Every structure is written in structure tokens, then in C-alpha cells.
Amino acid sequence: MNVTDLRDELTSHADDLGAAPDFRAGVAGRVRRTRRRRAAAACAATLAVAAVAAGVVTGTGRPAPAVPAGPPTSSASAAPMIGADGMPYRAVPDAPGDVVKDGLRYRAKVADDTLAVGFIGDPGQAQASLIWEPTTTHVSFGASCYLPGLSPDEASKYMVSVGLEGGKDGVFGRQCSGERPSERDLPSGGIPGEPGQGWDALTVGKAARLRVRLVDAKTMRPATVEGVQLSGAVYELGSEQPVRDPSGKTVASLPDVVEHQGYRYELIGLQAEPLASWHDLTSGVPAGISLFTWGSAGGDLPGSGTAESGIRLSGLPSGAEVRPYGSWGTAPAPDGSDHTVTVTTVGKRPDQGTGFLALYRLEH
Known part of the structure; x- marks a missing residue:
């Protein structure tokens, strides 16, 4: 879990x-x-999305995202709402550093986790590279895979895989869906490494390169499906x-x-x-x-x-x-x-x- x-x-x-x-x-x-152990680094960090059409996204240098965030979805004056669980609910407005595209979003900040790099792909783009310079080895991965027009059974034959480029296997994967994500905000959740130790494949200050790609769920080999839309992100974890x-x-x-x-x-x-x-x-x-x-x-x-x-x-x-x-x-x-x-x-x-x-x- x-x-x-x-x-x-x-x-x-x-x-x-x-x-x-x-x-x-x-x-x-x-x-x-x-206090967040990486506060100094996080204050300087904003998301970079570069050359998405070519399948390369970089977090190094943290320039502004290629796809600008839309207008806020809520305001401070909006009346609070209550969710189905009886707890208060409010929409989180777009913020600088968010990756926003086609009605989907990776937030620049979720609780104390900070988006290091992320992308929401173009239709038909079956893979991409995420490049960033880690400020910590404690990270989580996010990924999603949308296959329009496929039935649930057909879509389940494919996965989105996340792993270091040059590695044999992905370290995180998620099954594809024939339906668009039900929520605007795309989740993270895959945490590599032993609890509390971080991911030993990363080195602070040394550029890291992750590959996000569509694969066959049985063979884990690269696959191509017309109209596929992938997304992927790396979050650096808070304390x-x-x-x-x-x-x-x-x-x-x-x-x-x-x-x-x-x-x-x-x-x-x-x-x-x-x-x-x-x-x-x-x-x-x-x-x-x-x-x-x-x-x-x-x-x-x-x-x-x-x-x-x-x-x-x-x-x-x-x-x-x-x-x-x-x-x-x-x-x-x-x-x-x-x-x-x-x-x-x-x-x-x-x-x-x-x-x-x-x-x-x-x-x-």
C-alpha cells in the first residue's frame, strides 16, 4: 500500500x-x-517542461512550464463545501509551476511534496523522458495511461511503466484505462527504495533521467496504441x-x-x-x-x-x-x-x- x-x-x-x-x-x-529538509532547494524549484513533442521533459533549471496554468478554479471568498465523507472540501486553484493540459493537472505542491518534473503527453506519444537534478533521494512517482476507445479488458492489456533509462525493468507501473481520469489532479504514489532510506539509484546533485513509456502488460515490452495519452511526474517528498x-x-x-x-x-x-x-x-x-x-x-x-x-x-x-x-x-x-x-x-x-x-x- x-x-x-x-x-x-x-x-x-x-x-x-x-x-x-x-x-x-x-x-x-x-x-x-x-521544517522541510529541502526548503532552500524547494524555494528555488519550479517545474520545467521542455520539448514535450520530442518526448523529453527536464526539471534542471526549473523554467516556467510550457503549458500555462489556467485561471483559478476557486477563490478565497468561495463558501466552503462538505464532501461525501462529512469533511470540508474546497477546490485548489492553479498555481505557478503546475503542469496543466487537456483538463488534467500535476500540482506544483501537494502538502509538503514538491513537483520536480512532470509532463502530460500529446495524443499518440507512447514514451517520454523525465530529466531533473535531485535535491533528495526521497521521491515518489506518478504515471497514468489513457487509451481512448478501448474497452476495460482491452485497455488492461497495457501498462505505463516508469524506470531509469538504461535499466532493465521499470520500478513503478500502472494499468491503462480506456476512460479519462475521473479527477482533474493526477496522483503520485509509487515510492521506490526501502522505507525511510530513499532510492539508492539517485544521487543528490547528479542529473537523473527516467523513462515513461507504454508497455505490454504481459511482456513489459514497448507498445504503441493509436491515440494513447501518457502522463508522468516525480515529486520530492517533504519531511x-x-x-x-x-x-x-x-x-x-x-x-x-x-x-x-x-x-x-x-x-x-x-x-x-x-x-x-x-x-x-x-x-x-x-x-x-x-x-x-x-x-x-x-x-x-x-x-x-x-x-x-x-x-x-x-x-x-x-x-x-x-x-x-x-x-x-x-x-x-x-x-x-x-x-x-x-x-x-x-x-x-x-x-x-x-x-x-x-x-x-x-x-x-
């Missing part, structure tokens, strides 16, 4: 949000939002907090800031517990609105299962939810939620891995 589930956003009309009252001593406590197992090894990394439906939330509490010696994790819910990220990671956890086996979250209006061992995600806590959220195990527990519960609240 990738941390891509941690995107999207919250509301400026939330009540004052106090610190969570019930985090256990020794594990709880507010995590002060850290994160590690989730560690009993040996001190990092098994997952959670961002200090996430977005939900247009609003930013900051991490204020994080608990973790070995699955082999499990004790339930319990958190107070601040007044107003918040988010919980919860699940388990580490070892050889299967990442699959049923409602009878896994990590269970209870205490939210949406009801209890069970996630398979080896996966995690985010659950909203709208205004009026219960005062306590509990994470426990269901069914037989693995003898390895770590369960965790993190609390985010609206950023002030």
Missing part, C-alpha cells in the same frame, strides 16, 4: 482543535512539524516521521503534513506496537475535525486478507474498518466523532511486523 492514500484535504471552518488528550505516555505527544519495529528498523514513513479535499493537516501524534506482543492503541479525538492514519508494516506481512484477520479501527462515525496486515490508509474523523478511537488486531496475529496509529489535525 503506498502512501498515495494520504493525499487530499480539510477545512478552515473547523473549531479550535486542541491536542489529542489521550495518547499514552511514552508513545504519545505532539510531534512538532519539522516524514518513521514507524519503527522493536529492533529500531524503519518499516514505514508517514508525512508530517497530508492533504484532504483541499486542506492541509499536520501530524500531532504517532503510536506503534509490535504485532507479536500487541497492546491496543487508543487515541483521543480533538474537537472539530481530524484524520487518522493506521495499519501495519514490516517483515513479510502478506498485504492481503479478510475482515476476520488484520488491524481493526473503531470509534469513528463511518463504523469499524479492518485492513489486511501489511497495509495502511487514512480515515476521516468529522466534527462530532466519538471521543476515542481504538486500533486492535483481529484473528491470528503475525509474529512479525508493527501496527501503528497516527493523528492529524487541521494545520493552523
